[in-house]
Amino acid sequence: xxxxxxxxxxxEDYASGSxxxxxxxxxxxxxxxxxxxxxxxxxxxxxxxxxxxxxYGGLIASGWHTVALTMRLLVANYLSSAxxxxxxxxxxxxxxxxxxxxxxxxxxxxILETKRSRSKPDRGMVRGLIEVSNQNGELVMSLKAxxxxxxRDPAPAxxxxxxx
Amino acid sequence: xxxxxxxxxxxEDYASGSxxxxxxxxxxxxxxxxxxxxxxxxxxxxxxxxxxxxxYGGLIASGWHTVALTMRLLVANYLSSAxxxxxxxxxxxxxxxxxxxxxxxxxxxxILETKRSRSKPDRGMVRGLIEVSNQNGELVMSLKAxxxxxxRDPAPAxxxxxxx
Numbered sequence: 001x002x003x004x005x006x007x008x009x010x011x012e013d014y015a016s017g018s019x020x021x022x023x024x025x026x027x028x029x030x031x032x033x034x035x036x037x038x039x040x041x042x043x044x045x046x047x048x049x050x051x052x053x054x055x056y057g058g059l060i061a062s063g064w065h066t067v068a069l070t071m072r073l074l075v076a077n078y079l080s081s082a083x084x085x086x087x088x089x090x091x092x093x094x095x096x097x098x099x100x101x102x103x104x105x106x107x108x109x110x111i112l113e114t115k116r117s118r119s120k121p122d123r124g125m126v127r128g129l130i131e132v133s134n135q136n137g138e139l140v141m142s143l144k145a146x147x148x149x150x151x152r153d154p155a156p157a158x159x160x161x162x163x164x
Numbered sequence: 165x166x167x168x169x170x171x172x173x174x175x176e177d178y179a180s181g182s183x184x185x186x187x188x189x190x191x192x193x194x195x196x197x198x199x200x201x202x203x204x205x206x207x208x209x210x211x212x213x214x215x216x217x218x219x220y221g222g223l224i225a226s227g228w229h230t231v232a233l234t235m236r237l238l239v240a241n242y243l244s245s246a247x248x249x250x251x252x253x254x255x256x257x258x259x260x261x262x263x264x265x266x267x268x269x270x271x272x273x274x275i276l277e278t279k280r281s282r283s284k285p286d287r288g289m290v291r292g293l294i295e296v297s298n299q300n301g302e303l304v305m306s307l308k309a310x311x312x313x314x315x316r317d318p319a320p321a322x323x324x325x326x327x328x
Contacts (some may be wrong), residue, residue: 041239
């Protein structure tokens with residue numbers, strides 16, 4: 001557990017190897033259908049009867065809905081409002097098991113790597129492995145996210161890995 | 165332009181090297197804010213005044229909103245309803261330029277690779293490079309997506325690359 005309150009956390013508080021537990025969220029059937037109608041209107045996301053006849057044997061959440069719910073937990077419990085400068089990208093996003101109505105998703109981040117910027121020494125890059133599990137402890141999704149974060153101390157770090 | 169209507173397209177109709185133009189969509193400020201309030205409530209996505217003071221100099225869409233709007237165009241113009249079996253994952257998602265209110269996004273897919281499954285010969289894997297550009301022709305986002313698609317001909321292909 002990180003001792004610094006989220007809204008006072010800066011780049012320096014995201015240490016490589018540390019783990020952030022980001023809470024959990026229940027996935028409601030109505031939310032699965034509402035999201036999918038807007039953004040991913042495939043039968044197995046929008047129509048319980050058609051989904052039952054599909055390879056999934058029942059309604060499943062759009063993978064992008066699972067990502068969006070995960071993001072909500074990351075904003076609430078991982079990304080500092082004082083420091084977050086957005087993200088340049090994501091790698092190795094994997095949908096491992098279907099997410100179904102009434103599943104409860106739990107999100108955990110493990111910091112893989114941090115690098116202070118050399119060209120913009122007021123910020124740094126944090127790369128995290130984000131793992132999403134269901135109520136049975138099964139991994140349903142994982143991804144590696146890069147986030148840019150403002151530093152508490154605007155002077156450049158004297159040692160350690162640096163970002164161009 | 166693919167000559168086969170989308171709802172009659174199968175794995176065999178997604179040839180390596182071919183390009184699918186998937187149409188365009190306008191990004192409204194109200195939609196940027198509504199999406200971000202639900203899924204990515206950071207100031208630069210939800211609050212125009214705070215966003216103006218941020219590093220982005222104004223409101224920008226959540227990267228996940230850009231993905232969701234892209235997915236809507238992919239379902240409408242790329243993923244066959246007869247053949248789509250979902251996706252195991254995404255690689256190299258990159259947010260290259262900010263997406264701002266009133267931007268119009270255009271989506272194009274270039275097929276990078278296709279592989280029929282050996283273990284389940286009624287389906288195959290299609291890997292596509294998805295590129296999203298704005299009204300000035302600037303690339304704003306790219307990603308590589310893997311999609312599983314049902315084959316028209318359920319008998320295994322006699323030659324060519326195969327998926328385990």
